[in-house]
Amino acid sequence: MAKGLPKRSEDYSLWYNELVKRADLAENSAVRGSMIIKPYGFSIWEKMQRQLDDMFKETGHQNAYFPLFIPKSYLSKEAAHVEGFAKECAVVTHYRLKNDENGKGIIVDPDAKLEEELIVRPTSETIIWNTYRNWIQSYRDLPLLINQWANVVRWEMRTRLFLRTAEFLWQEGHTAHATKHEAIEETERMINIYAEFAEEFMALPVIKGLKSESERFAGALETYCIEGLMQDGKALQAGTSHFLGQNFAKAFDVKFATKDGGKQEYVWGTSWGVSTRLMGALVMAHSDDDGLVLPPRLAPIQVVIVPIFKSEEDQNRIAEVAEKLRKSLKKKRITVKFDNRDTHKPGFKFAEWELKGVPLRIAIGPRDLENGTVELARRDTKEKNTVNIEGIESIIEDTLEAIQNNIYKKAKDFRTENTVKVDTYEEFKNIIENKGGFVSAHWDGTAETEEKIKEETKATIRCIPLDAEEEAGTCIYTGKPSNKRVLFAKAY
Amino acid sequence: MAKGLPKRSEDYSLWYNELVKRADLAENSAVRGSMIIKPYGFSIWEKMQRQLDDMFKETGHQNAYFPLFIPKSYLSKEAAHVEGFAKECAVVTHYRLKNDENGKGIIVDPDAKLEEELIVRPTSETIIWNTYRNWIQSYRDLPLLINQWANVVRWEMRTRLFLRTAEFLWQEGHTAHATKHEAIEETERMINIYAEFAEEFMALPVIKGLKSESERFAGALETYCIEGLMQDGKALQAGTSHFLGQNFAKAFDVKFATKDGGKQEYVWGTSWGVSTRLMGALVMAHSDDDGLVLPPRLAPIQVVIVPIFKSEEDQNRIAEVAEKLRKSLKKKRITVKFDNRDTHKPGFKFAEWELKGVPLRIAIGPRDLENGTVELARRDTKEKNTVNIEGIESIIEDTLEAIQNNIYKKAKDFRTENTVKVDTYEEFKNIIENKGGFVSAHWDGTAETEEKIKEETKATIRCIPLDAEEEAGTCIYTGKPSNKRVLFAKAY
Structure with a gap:
């Protein structure tokens, strides 16, 4: 956190x-x-x-x-x-x-x-x-x-x-x-x-x-x-x-x-x-309790490189590798920040870039230099991997794409879990009050009913989905006939 | 016009x-x-x-x-x-x-x-x-x-x-x-x-x-x-x-x-x-009496292609050539408009694109198709040339560059012709009133003199040029000593 x-x-x-x-x-x-x-x-x-x-x-x-x-x-x-x-x-x-x-x-x-x-x-x-x-x-x-x-x-x-x-x-x-x-x-x-x-x-x-x-x-x-x-x-x-x-x-x-x-x-x-x-x-x-989670396609900084060093000599050697990597990623139009500040420790930097939602973090330490590796950490899943620096550009490209897709999938799964069909007003109130999310329900089509439901539950009709299917039913509030479900939720 | x-x-x-x-x-x-x-x-x-x-x-x-x-x-x-x-x-x-x-x-x-x-x-x-x-x-x-x-x-x-x-x-x-x-x-x-x-x-x-x-x-x-x-x-x-x-x-x-x-x-x-x-x-x-003259680097349309046809068959044949040219210019990041409207005649289109300052106009007629040529017309100089369509891309690139430079040179020559040094207030008033342009003159450095010159001639001190040389002189208005010329003009 x-x-x-x-x-x-x-x-x-x-x-x-x-x-x-x-x-x-x-x-x-x-x-x-x-x-x-x-x-x-x-x-x-x-x-x-x-x-x-x-x-x-x-x-x-x-x-x-x-x-x-x-x-x-x-x-x-x-x-x-x-x-x-x-x-x-x-x-x-x-x-x-x-x-x-x-x-x-x-x-x-x-x-x-x-x-x-x-x-x-x-x-x-x-x-x-x-x-x-x-x-x-x-x-x-x-x-x-x-x-x-x-x-x-x-x-x-x-x-x-x-x-x-x-x-x-x-x-x-x-x-x-x-x-x-x-x-x-x-x-x-x-x-x-x-x-x-x-x-x-x-x-x-x-x-x-x-x-x-x-x-x-x-x-x-x-x-x-x-x-x-x-x-x-x-x-x-x-x-x-x-x-x-x-x-x-x-x-x-x-x-x-x-x-x-x-x-x-x-x-x-x-x-x-x-x-x-x-x-x-x-x-x-x-976003999560550690800060922003930004989709790579909108992240101002897509990759941050944090050097881990104790001596100035190490810092210089790492900087050389980092700069080379930054340039080769720039050619692929990947936006990279090399955070070479010597006023802050790596842990501080990790937390800062997590807070700011940078999708991928690369850490490079002296041992990495010896092994020709770096540590790659994903913001979305927190997964860390040690990978060879040789050929890392395409791994980074693929990982950014994977992050974009994963964030979308996570949000979509969340929405699926939090969208329910209900057929009674009791159930409706229960879900709106305790669980939240989208509630798909029949409505009689009148502004009066809409207003009453809003007054009683704070839920509003978010929309009549374009892909809503014809389906015979009865309004959860008045019992009048309805031929389509609409989507209710509390809203910002 | x-x-x-x-x-x-x-x-x-x-x-x-x-x-x-x-x-x-x-x-x-x-x-x-x-x-x-x-x-x-x-x-x-x-x-x-x-x-x-x-x-x-x-x-x-x-x-x-x-x-x-x-x-x-x-x-x-x-x-x-x-x-x-x-x-x-x-x-x-x-x-x-x-x-x-x-x-x-x-x-x-x-x-x-x-x-x-x-x-x-x-x-x-x-x-x-x-x-x-x-x-x-x-x-x-x-x-x-x-x-x-x-x-x-x-x-x-x-x-x-x-x-x-x-x-x-x-x-x-x-x-x-x-x-x-x-x-x-x-x-x-x-x-x-x-x-x-x-x-x-x-x-x-x-x-x-x-x-x-x-x-x-x-x-x-x-x-x-x-x-x-x-x-x-x-x-x-x-x-x-x-x-x-x-x-x-x-x-x-x-x-x-x-x-x-x-x-x-x-x-x-x-x-x-x-x-x-x-x-x-x-x-x-x-710009001139025919309309805008835009420098190619800021022109929203850099090249306009106007087809010249009498039959629909000709129009179609020309359109094919024009579209091909548009695409090959697009690859060079040159912005091209193909004006294939059949509601307006070529003369109307020529005048419209001149008014709008498009730097280069390409006209293609049936005879051009036979000869593998087009007519290239510059907005700035009004020069027209018949050129081979084969390899025209680099000619167009070069011509756009030449137009950019020519417009600049023309403006700079105009400024040179319209910048004069004067040493008396009579001469100053005469030039400001009859000729306009920049007038380089000695000024005593006081707001009072500046204000009086403005009242009497409507000319203001535009600036004290950064590259103004040290030069002993006397203020054109008060005769007091001055060590630098400043630039006067009427201004927008």
Whole structure:
């Protein structure tokens, strides 16, 4: 166990908070609810960004940048949208400070009041659809496939590092299409890309599904989501993709001339996003009481080399071997840190790199030099092996791949063990309260029942899985007929 | 001349604004002073970002992310700093909207007033140095070399796309050092990196220099800058690097235990940044009456292939050749667009890609197929050549390199022609008024003289060039002794 890090079994929540801070991922700032993403944490986010950005571009999307500020009247144009975001937004009302004449120091200048207040974007549908009105005239301008990497602000009252912060970083895709069919296709394409990213890069198995009406994005006709299961049995929504129908096109009067004869029709829209919340999911899905466990494909440092020496002569000899190895691994695009500090002992370094989740550790001591070996230690399984340094590059490549797969498998096995079908409300309550995890159950399809179950158990409908089979059954709460199971869980 | 694009000679300012919009770089938004960076413009900015980011990382810097909002009291802690930024900042005062009971629609909820107002960051020294207080205890924590890519807001009253906008994108480096010497070294390292980037990637020759006291960053002891010359004879500041001394360390109480016995000393700081303003510089330095001229190293599309066909059969045969060429160029990491639209004629496409500044155009017609040739046209010189398609890849590589160099040379020759030494104020006024460009002149070193020259001629001291030689002379305005020439110009 890492020094001073709480155990998951004792206080999962505290373990998470402490781990995020101690592993140098993020910390709270002096601004309520706003976090500081520290360099090590940010380098993981950069890896996520790079990979997602590549996937977006491969599917024809381009990046652009829209204003941070949204005029209040714009936010108000789509009724459901403003209802969803008005209660928690930062409002800019003035544009100048000044020295107070009565010696109160720097104050807001009352003469510099804005005519119309500006909202710091909680999401950008309104400002973007207002722009699309000018960009779209004809079917030739469609589809319009745009993404933006940006910061957004939602004035959350209860915040937690990465999981729920007043300001967070994200990407938001906003696309416009000529037909309903194409827009739904795009909505599904993007949830599939998110699922692929979560599974293949984050090693996080996810369920793809639809949100119930009450959990939908404010302004969407349908919200697709991916849901992961954390080690404490709570679910985490890791990405959403919204089919907006013609809602925003109508609110902002975005029409196009159709191919056949130029009728004017409203454009169909989608929006989709993932955020720095993924960092929280990554931490909570895999890490242990010793610290982070990072999947090799997102680890900023994939291999750390720790020399074990007593004399300066040994240190120099080991450094030579280590540097050579670092270079040959670099050629294979493996990121290596050679931790040659002489201010810290090997044991300290081992613990530090374990805390930071480096997937593979190589230790080299004087005896290794004689034998032409190194000690290879896996972060995920804690296995150690002595291997020949000759030809070690391909062993390392294979081991990194094995770690990536193992972390995924472990998370998937955990999810399988913690997903149960139940048919009675008693059983449902028992599992939600005592065991956690995903509970697959019949529901009568009403918001009332959903709300009551939430009130009584704190479990919410995470999604109606896309692969849910038709199955006759009765709602666990009301006994009314149902033809499909939905997935419940307590959630972040 | 591109259709409808004003000529530079007739109205340089209008030419610039129109070009930025027509070439799909950016446009004004509904929010005063905030621009929308369109996909084509953003893809150039992404290339700039990627290159700069690589250069920062190669010199040991790491990225991080700090909050968008700065508590008012923080901004006020460094006296010169708040003086410099208080007059033009966006202030968040409330955190909720609500439905007005009197039917006025959505209003700011008066019950949701913040206890302390938050400033949307105009720059992040204050919030970052407040964080550094906790990150820095000992000399072992230094140097701290951090960069952030972010949006910032300065409430400018007169805005222009890219050159001066209320919100802009930038990177801001913030470093902390144990000694004055190291901090100055870092300040100089970064201005050198900016100069290298400007010259080698933007093909923009720049003068490195120091700002006079009155043009310094608010809170800095010394500001280094790079200055470029635009085609209308006005200078543009393209990047700055500030030596902050111990100002922010003192304002935020950031001390470290020194190596020798652990005395507590204040940390030395630097900050440095470039912004989307570089996009404006890129446009104004090279483009012509036909549109953008982009240096190949930053062009999102380096080569465009335009097929010339009358029959569908020809189109198909040409497409086969074009696709093959696109693929073989892709292997050499050359970005190629094959414009096979059949909705537009070749002449239209030629004009469009000229407007968008694609460095090289390849036209392929039926006769080319017979002869095994293509027509190669350079955007910068308008030269056209018929060349064999066999082995064309290396010709294209070489030509792109030649274009990069030629654009740079042209800009440098222009600067040489438009840099003059003057020794009298009459001559100075004459050149500033009628010819523009850089004027190298003696100045007595006082802010009063600088201010008077600015009032009378609109010219400002762009910088005291780092390579300025010692030379005895007299101030052109006051006749007082001076030992160095400084560079004056009208500026953006």
